[in-house]
Amino acid sequence: MNPEMDLFFISPLDAPLQEYFESPDREDYFEIAWLKDEEPIHFIKEGTSRIKGDWLYLIPANRSPRPRKSGKKGTLLAFHKSVLDYEVKEFTLDVIRLFLGKGAGSFSTILLEEEMAVTLESILWIIKDEYEQQQENFLVLKALLKAFLLKLMQYKVQTLTRQGLNEKRVYHFLLLLEHHFREEKAVAFYADKLNITPKRLNQILKQKTGKTITQLLQERLVVEARQQLIASAKTIQEVGYSLGFDDRSYFSRFFKKMTGQTPEQFQKQAKERIFPV
Structure with a gap:
């Protein structure tokens, strides 16, 4: 076998990798760890959602220690x-530059969108073969x-x-939510206004706010x-009706689910605080 082939290493992440991980020259290798349909394994700042998906970890040579990724679904x-x-x-x-993160000696992480994941996976399958x-x-x-x-850089x-x-x-x-939350509760309405698919809008909101369209709408x-x-x-019936709830009991159930109180309980408690007896 051509000794140059030893300059590459490819394996499923859930396969035995002890020999590679304990190799004395492991730090001389650039690593691309592709986690398939997994949560991230690096620290996510507080308040940010841990999105499950296709995560790429780009770990430069001479970087130690390296994040633990064995046992996950995916490819190294x-x-x-x-x-x-x-x-x-x-x-x-x-x-x-692609492999370096924000700090010296750190690594880079990328959450792949579905279309790019399919494109890169097709190249990866040929590499594996x-x-x-x-x-x-x-x-x-x-x-x-x-x-x-090159595709990854692009x-x-x-x-x-x-x-x-x-x-x-x-x-x-x-802005759309502020103007339409009372009468428009369909995810597709907001996505259409922004000329993107509901799935893509949800992805963007999840990444930027940690919440879905439905969660933001319900909170508003x-x-x-x-x-x-x-x-x-x-x-209470009029309040519910003004917010698009035709049925009083449905509004009450929604309010209790979101707050832990019925509208009557909340109203009574709030008025007691404002106008104590």
């Missing part, structure tokens, strides 16, 4: 840093790896560009219901 693709020796300088620098044949395929493997990395740039766009989408969604309804129950002369 590693390549020795010498694989980059004969690449043009600009490409090598781009690879290093070439690797498992264990023939004189080093140049083929190297070319496939380069294609994989995706990362597009993602950074879209982040600004997604911030605007969240802002416009919140509860805020308005509380304000009306305290400050208006409307009956």
Whole structure:
């Protein structure tokens, strides 16, 4: 077998990886750990949702310690840093930037959208096939790896560009919600107004706010219901009707589910606090 093939290592994450993990030159390898339909294994700042999906961990060479990922569903693709020796300088620098996180010696994480996950997985399957044949395929493997990395670089740039766009989408969604939450409770309504699919809008909101469209809508309804129950002369049925609930009992069940109190209990307690006996 071509000794250059040892410059690559590919394995399922849930396979025995002890030999690789204990290798003395492991730190000389760049690692791409692809977690399939898993929660992230790195620290997520407090208040941010731990989204389950396709997570890529890009761990640069000479980085230690490395995050624990064995036993997870997915694939580990590693390549020795010498694989980059004969690449043009600009490409090598781009690879290093791709793998580096925000701090010196850190690693990079990417949550893949479904379409890109399918594209990258198709390349990864070809890489696996070439690797498992264990023939004189080093140049083929190297070319496939380069294609994989270039696609990933392109995706990362597009993602950074879209982040600004997604911030605007969240802002416009919140404006729409403020104007329409009383009468419009269908997710598709808000997605159509923003010219994206309901699934994509939910993904953006989950990433940026930690909540889904439905959760944000329900929370806004509860805020308005509380304000009306305290400050208006409307009956509970009228409050519910003004918020799009045709049935008083349905409104009461919704309010109790969201707050732990019936509208009557909340109203009584709130008025006792404002106007103590």
